[in-house]
Structure formats: structure tokens, C-alpha cells
Amino acid sequence: MDATKKFKDPENKSVPTKPAEKKKLGEALTEGALITPQELELGLKEQNQLRKKRLGEIFVNDGAATSEDIHKALRIKKAHKAHLKLGALLLERGLISQEDLDAALAKQKKYRSRLLGEILVEMGIINVEMLAVALALQNGLPYVDPRKCTVDEIAVNTFPSKLLKRLQVFPVKLSQNELTVIVADPNNLDVEGDLRFHTGLNIKIGGIGSEKGIMEAINTRCETFTDKHLISILSETTQVEVEKIEDREEEGYQITEETGREKPIIEIVNHILKIAVAKRASDIHIIPEEKMAKVKFRIDGMLYDELILPKERLPSITSRMKILGNMDITERRLPQDGSRKIRVHGKAVDLRFSCLPTIHGQSIVIRLLNKETGLMKLEDMGFLEQAIKGLRQIIEKPYGMLLFTGPTGSGKSTTIYACLQESAFSDKNIITLENPVEYGLSGTCQVQIKEDIGLTFERGLRQILRHDPDVIVVGEMRDTETAKIGVRAALTGHLLITTLHTNTAAETFLRLGDMGVNNFLVSSSILGVVSQRLVRKICSNCKEPDTEAGLRLKSNDFPVAFPDDTVFYKGMGCEECNKTGYKGRTIVYEFIPTNEEIKKAILNDASAAQIREIAIQSGIKTIEEIALLKAKAGTICVDEIIPLVSAL
Numbered sequence: 001m002d003a004t005k006k007f008k009d010p011e012n013k014s015v016p017t018k019p020a021e022k023k024k025l026g027e028a029l030t031e032g033a034l035i036t037p038q039e040l041e042l043g044l045k046e047q048n049q050l051r052k053k054r055l056g057e058i059f060v061n062d063g064a065a066t067s068e069d070i071h072k073a074l075r076i077k078k079a080h081k082a083h084l085k086l087g088a089l090l091l092e093r094g095l096i097s098q099e100d101l102d103a104a105l106a107k108q109k110k111y112r113s114r115l116l117g118e119i120l121v122e123m124g125i126i127n128v129e130m131l132a133v134a135l136a137l138q139n140g141l142p143y144v145d146p147r148k149c150t151v152d153e154i155a156v157n158t159f160p161s162k163l164l165k166r167l168q169v170f171p172v173k174l175s176q177n178e179l180t181v182i183v184a185d186p187n188n189l190d191v192e193g194d195l196r197f198h199t200g201l202n203i204k205i206g207g208i209g210s211e212k213g214i215m216e217a218i219n220t221r222c223e224t225f226t227d228k229h230l231i232s233i234l235s236e237t238t239q240v241e242v243e244k245i246e247d248r249e250e251e252g253y254q255i256t257e258e259t260g261r262e263k264p265i266i267e268i269v270n271h272i273l274k275i276a277v278a279k280r281a282s283d284i285h286i287i288p289e290e291k292m293a294k295v296k297f298r299i300d301g302m303l304y305d306e307l308i309l310p311k312e313r314l315p316s317i318t319s320r321m322k323i324l325g326n327m328d329i330t331e332r333r334l335p336q337d338g339s340r341k342i343r344v345h346g347k348a349v350d351l352r353f354s355c356l357p358t359i360h361g362q363s364i365v366i367r368l369l370n371k372e373t374g375l376m377k378l379e380d381m382g383f384l385e386q387a388i389k390g391l392r393q394i395i396e397k398p399y400g401m402l403l404f405t406g407p408t409g410s411g412k413s414t415t416i417y418a419c420l421q422e423s424a425f426s427d428k429n430i431i432t433l434e435n436p437v438e439y440g441l442s443g444t445c446q447v448q449i450k451e452d453i454g455l456t457f458e459r460g461l462r463q464i465l466r467h468d469p470d471v472i473v474v475g476e477m478r479d480t481e482t483a484k485i486g487v488r489a490a491l492t493g494h495l496l497i498t499t500l501h502t503n504t505a506a507e508t509f510l511r512l513g514d515m516g517v518n519n520f521l522v523s524s525s526i527l528g529v530v531s532q533r534l535v536r537k538i539c540s541n542c543k544e545p546d547t548e549a550g551l552r553l554k555s556n557d558f559p560v561a562f563p564d565d566t567v568f569y570k571g572m573g574c575e576e577c578n579k580t581g582y583k584g585r586t587i588v589y590e591f592i593p594t595n596e597e598i599k600k601a602i603l604n605d606a607s608a609a610q611i612r613e614i615a616i617q618s619g620i621k622t623i624e625e626i627a628l629l630k631a632k633a634g635t636i637c638v639d640e641i642i643p644l645v646s647a648l
Contacts, residue, residue: 325353
């Protein structure tokens with residue numbers, strides 16, 4: 001009898017009837033009020049999720065098997081599917097006979113976890129090289145001897161040798177986010193997962209090698225690359241003659257670790273310094289990360305990636321840096337500072353070290369002060385003739401205050417050094433308070449601020465007033481007491497030059513008032529204020545017209561008008577500028593010399609905008625006007641001056 005019965009509907013059509021369906025578990029539970037509909041919905045969702053789980057994952061979660069058991073079973077499964085192909089391949093190539101294959105298969109039945117290739121090698125029927133070639137043919141991969149192939153040194157030094165030996169792999173190439181490796185066992189499912197976990201990179205199997213060849217390559221080539229070949233990588237970016245860097249030790253300085261004195265490490269650090277000097281870097285950053293250490297250079301104010309170093313080399317490199325900077329090599333928990341004078345490419349360079357502990361190791365930043373190129377004249381800074389004339393008039397006066405303002409890294413200290421080289425100071429007693437002393441000036445008494453022993457700007461300023469100075473330079477006016485003492489010094493027969501952190505030149509007059517200095521003293525003491533920014537210069541070697549520059553300026557509401565046919569320029573990037581389009585920096589600035597109208601405005605509590613408007617009416621050029629003039633002259637590109645609009 002059929003499982004379905006038929007009945008006639010009102011339209012006399014035969015419709016099959018379904019047997020009574022069994023009630024589902026969920027429906028029965030909800031009808032019996034044993035669970036709520038909401039609980040049923042949650043249960044069904046969990047059931048769907050469980051269906052998506054792999055069988056091995058369920059076994060691991062239930063505790064029935066470990067992850068190692070699952071991987072082992074998968075290898076056996078994969079090997080079982082492929083062993084006949086491997087045997088047939090060896091048989092076809094004439095490497096083994098049918099009797100050899102039958103004997104190996106019979107032995108494999110007793111030891112199900114053993115691979116056919118292992119058994120054939122163990123029986124002496126084939127050797128490891130023959131097995132590697134057969135596995136390569138079977139998996140459609142090339143056979144590679146890692147002892148002889150071309151290798152990427154950075155790839156080799158990405159892992160500790162212990163890990164490579166455990167996984168029986170040899171890295172040969174590192175390209176962006178992909179690492180290419182040679183493996184001994186293509187069926188080993190642990191290789192890709194473990195390597196991806198240690199590096200965060202995509203893993204590509206580039207070939208198959210014998211276990212013996214991989215182990216020998218790890219023992220010989222890894223050590224060679226770690227100690228010697230990494231040095232050549234560091235020098236690839238610049239072809240310079242290797243010179244000896246001075247390394248004078250202070251007497252009595254005890255070194256408790258030898259890692260920083262290994263010759264390869266010394267050469268690596270020396271090469272990093274050489275490259276930095278050759279590329280005109282102002283700072284070197286060695287940044288530790290979880291699985292590597294990055295070396296970055298700051299060039300023309302921008303930070304660029306330079307090198308990736310093996311993480312295991314970071315402690316040795318850090319030790320070497322500390323030795324150079326005369327820092328405590330055993331202290332790893334607290335920040336440290338240090339300094340060293342070296343000579344690279346015949347140039348004297350001052351190094352200022354800063355060490356900061358992080359969760360991944362010690363971060364090192366090195367400031368490079370090139371003594372021969374660091375001291376510049378006012379004409380070299382980028383001031384126009386009108387501003388140079390005004391500054392020279394101020395520094396020839398016997399007393400008063402000249403202030404330079406701007407954010408950190410805007411070149412304020414360099415401008416002060418340029419002023420101090422003017423002939424007006426040749427017969428004057430100059431005393432400076434600096435933190436740090438960046439460049440040594442002949443004929444100048446320079447004082448290094450040391451706050452840890454109580455030698456602050458305030459205390460130093462009080463003391464040097466007893467030394468009969470004509471000119472006083474205060475590195476930074478940062479607190480009320482220093483400001484008050486400085487203003488009094490400027491009104492009692494001393495020319496005081498200092499820096500202040502304000503956004504615009506006009507705000508400087510109000511800033512001193514906020515620090516507790518009386519408006520009358522502010523108006524009487526300040527001779528002039530310079531607000532400046534550093535911008536990158538276009539590389540003269542690859543400079544080309546920028547046809548869309550004018551449109552970009554207008555779309556960003558640049559406040560200074562210019563003709564529509566104005567020609568602007570940009571750098572296309574070349575070898576001379578490291579493909580950046582920029583080479584060197586110049587300043588854009590706003591110089592406000594104090595006049596009677598500005599003094600009256602200060603006494604009447606005028607705003608910064610009102611003071612700036614008075615200065616503009618008196619004929620000063622704004623920072624935007626200076627920037628536009630330099631862009632028209634082809635010195636800088638418009639992309640460097642657009643940010644000035646929002647910043648100011």
C-alpha cells in the first residue's frame with residue numbers, strides 16, 4: 001500500500017496527503033511549557049553554529065583529543081591518500097622495484113603512523129635526497145637545495161634557528177607580507193600555522209628540500225647571515241666607503257655584557273649610522289615590535305622606514321647603542337640619555353641617545369647633530385632681506401628681549417645659533433642656558449641645564465646675571481619665575497634671546513601676560529617676535545610644474561590671493577632625493593618688530609588678532625604671504641603650505 005492516501009478537493013482534483021509528521025523536540029518542549037520560545041530560538045542558533053564546526057574541533061573542545069592528535073590524524077590521512085602515488089612515482093622512475101614497494105607497504109601496515117617515504121629511507125632503498133625529489137614531483141613543487149640556492153638574508157634572520165630545526169624549514173625570501181620557505185615535509189600541517197603565528201606573514205612553500213640539506217643550511221647559512229651578511233644589507237641603500245668610527249671609552253667605565261662588543265654588532269650599528277648621515281637623517285629610531293625591530297630615519301621632518309632587523313638581535317644592538325652613549329648597560333627598566341661624538345665620512349657628528357623601555361624591548365632614538373652643516377647663517381635659514389635687516393637692528397641693541405616661537409622641531413634653536421654668529425656679538429660676553437647644548441660656539445659660555453641636580457633655567461638665569469653678561473640666551477622660557485627674571489634682565493642692560501611655545505607671533509605678547517608678567521613690562525621689554533615653521537624644499541633635480549597646485553590652494557581657502565596663471569612646482573622623486581621629491585628644509589615665518597602702536601595695544605589688553613592686524617598695517621608680511629612667495633619661487637610646493645591654514 002502507498003505511503004500516501006488521496007482525497008478529492010472541492011474542485012475534484014486529487015491531492016496527495018502526507019503521513020502524520022513526528023513532532024520536533026523543540027515544539028514538544030515549548031508546547032509542554034518546559035522551555036520558552038526565546039530559549040528555543042537560542043538553542044536553534046547554537047545548533048546551527050555547532051553544525052559549522054569541524055569534527056576535529058568538536059573532539060578538542062570535548063576533551064576527547066588534543067590538537068596534536070588531530071594534526072597527527074590529518075597527516076596520516078593525507079599520507080594514506082598519497083602513499084600509493086609516491087610509491088608509483090618512485091616505481092615509474094626506476095628508483096625502487098615492485099618488491100621494494102610491497103615490502104615497504106607491508107611494513108607500513110604494522111606502523112600506521114609512519115610515512116611511506118620514511119620507511120623506504122629507513123630500509124635503505126632510497127636516500128633522503130631521492131625522497132625529496134620524489135616529494136617535489138608528487139606535489140608539483142621544485143626541488144631546492146638550501147645549501148646552494150640564493151637566499152634573502154632578512155628572511156633567514158626572521159626566526160630563531162631552534163624553530164627552523166623543529167619545523168624542518170628554511171626561509172629563502174621575504175617580500176612585503178609574504179614569506180617563502182623550503183620544507184622537508186609538505187604534508188606537515190604545523191609548518192604554515194607556526195610560521196604565520198611567529199611572523200604574522202603569509203607563508204608560501206617555494207620548494208622541497210631534503211631534511212639533511214635543510215638542517216645543514218640552518219647550521220651554516222643562518223650563522224653566516226646573522227654575523228656577516230646582514231651588514232651588507234644595511235649598506236645596500238647607499239654606496240659609501242667603510243670608515244672607522246671613533247669609539248673612545250671613558251676610563252673606569254665597566255661593561256657587564258659582551259654582546260655589545262661583538263664585531264658584527266659593532267659593524268651593523270656603524271653601518272646604520274653611516275646610512276643615516278649619508279641620507280641626511282636628523283634622527284634614527286629603533287622601534288621594537290612583537291616579532292621584529294624596525295629602523296626608521298627622520299629626513300626633512302618626515303619619518304621613513306629603513307630596515308627590519310631580527311628581533312633576537314635587538315638586545316645586542318641596544319647594548320652597543322648604550323656603550324656608544326655611555327649609558328648604564330645593565331639598566332633596562334628606566335629611561336636613559338647619553339651622548340657621543342663620532343666622525344663619519346670625514347664629518348664630525350654629535351649623537352644624542354635616548355633609551356625608553358617598552359613592552360617589546362628598549363626603544364632607542366638617536367639625534368644626529370652634524371657640526372659642520374648644523375651652524376647656519378641668517379641668509380641660509382630662509383629669511384628674506386627685510387626680515388634679516390630687522391633682526392640685525394634688534395640684536396645690535398644693548399638691552400631688550402627677542403623671542404622665537406613655534407612648535408617643537410620648528411628650527412627655533414637653529415635660528416638662535418644663526419643670530420649668535422652675527423658680527424654684532426663678536427665683542428660681547430655671551431652666556432647660554434640650554435637643554436641640551438646642541439652645538440658648541442667658540443667664544444660663548446654655554447651652560448647645560450641639569451634638572452636632576454637642581455640646575456634649572458630659573459636657577460641658572462639667577463646665577464649667570466652675576467657673571468656680567470652682555471647677551472643671555474635661555475633655551476626655553478617655560479615657567480613664571482624664569483619669565484619674570486628674564487624680563488627684568490632684559491630691562492636692566494642685557495639683551496635676552498629665548499624661545500616660547502605659542503602658535504603665532506602675536507600670541508606671544510599675551511602669553512607672557514598669562515605667565516604673570518605685567519603688561520607694562522611686556523611692552524617695555526620685547527623688541528621683536530619671530531614665529532616660524534619648517535617646511536620641506538622641492539628637490540631641484542626632479543622639480544616640475546604642478547598644474548593643479550593653484551586649484552588645491554583655492555579649494556583649501558588659502559587666505560592670500562594670487563593670479564590664476566601663477567606657476568607652482570612639485571618634486572617628482574628621484575635617486576637624489578630618495579624618491580620623495582623633497583631635499584632639505586627652509587623656514588616660513590612671521591616677524592613682528594615691536595613699535596609704538598603695538599606697545600599701546602598691549603597696555604590696552606588688545607587681543608592677538610588686533611595686535612596682528614596692527615603689525616600687518618605697519619608693513620609686515622604674514623607667514624602665509626612668505627609661504628606663497630617661496631611657492632611661487634619654486635622653493636617649496638603648495639602641499640607644504642596648505643596645512644598652515646588650519647594650523648594658524
